[in-house]
Amino acid sequence: MNIYFLRHGQTSENTKSVYYGSLDVNLNEKGIQQIKKAAKFFKNIKIDKVYISDRKRTFQTASIIIGNKKDIPIIVDNRLNETNFGDFEGKNYDELVKLYPEECKKWIEDWKTFRPVNGETFIEMYTRTSGFMDDIKNSKDENILVVTHSGVIRAALCYVMDANMDLFWKFGCINGDRVTIKYEYENFYIDSITHCD
Template sequence: MNIYFLRHGQTEQNKNKTYYGRLDVKLNSTGIIQAEKAGEFFKNIELDKVFISEKTRTLQTAEIVLKGRETKLIKDRRINEIDFGVFEGKTYDEICKLYPEEVKLWEKEWERFCPMNGESYEMFYKRVKSFMEDIKKLDAENILVVAHGGVIRAVYSYILDENLRFYWKFSSRNGDISLIKYKYGDFFIDSIMHVD
């Protein structure tokens, strides 16, 4: 089985380097171009299933990629980006100024720290892991998952060690395409491609 993970195209929040996951925002003009480039990559690949998060940015990306195809989009909340709670929509500098004590805790125990009204990386990882466990059970040749940078890093972590140890060892740029293969009862990372 081939599972293609596509990070949604750029948004203004990505461009401005703000922390956001729960915020529902649209692609900017660069993000639309990135999605169009990804569409070129997928134009000759027959996709059996397409999963997206509940966010507009993944929906827009998927619609551009699948332009003209009769493909059902399956929304799954488990592949929503991590919820940063009160940190949502703020830059790192703004978060440090507004929540200095919380930032100390965050830096000390980043896996377990949960911002107010948000979720911890451990909570986030558990739902992404649950999604991947269900992917194993599918009977399909090619699957596309349009998701978020944090989700894709969590997937890499799940494949490598089934915990968050490798979470910060990977980058995931807007528009990147990662091919994960599932063979002989195991996942492996086949390739990571930049669309630029």
């Protein structure tokens, strides 16, 4: 089985370098062009099923990839949502340090288990991503497209590497990046990581 993880195209929030996961924003023009470029790779691949988060940016990305192939099911799975940064959403790091100095200190000291006000921890995001990966093992499909977010893709790579969250920051993941993970003989492995640009 081939599992193609694709990070959604660029949004205006990406250009501002702000933290956002739960903010529901559209692709910008560059993001649309990134995904049109990514779609060329999938042109000759028969995608059996598409999984997306419940954010507009992943639905828009998936729609560009599959085009007019209306027979491909798109399944919304909120386990694929980006980390919810709670009250940190929409703010850059400099703003956060000014507004939440104590919280930022705790975040630096223990980034895995720190919870922003009204948000979630990275461990919680990793746990739901792991649950998705556990379930996908049972799929009978040959080619699955998963359109999601940077944090979820990094978490999936950690899962494949049996590294929990320890390797989370060792992977780059820009908008439009594609990661191919294969599942064969009851084993996940990373086949390729491809940058969009």
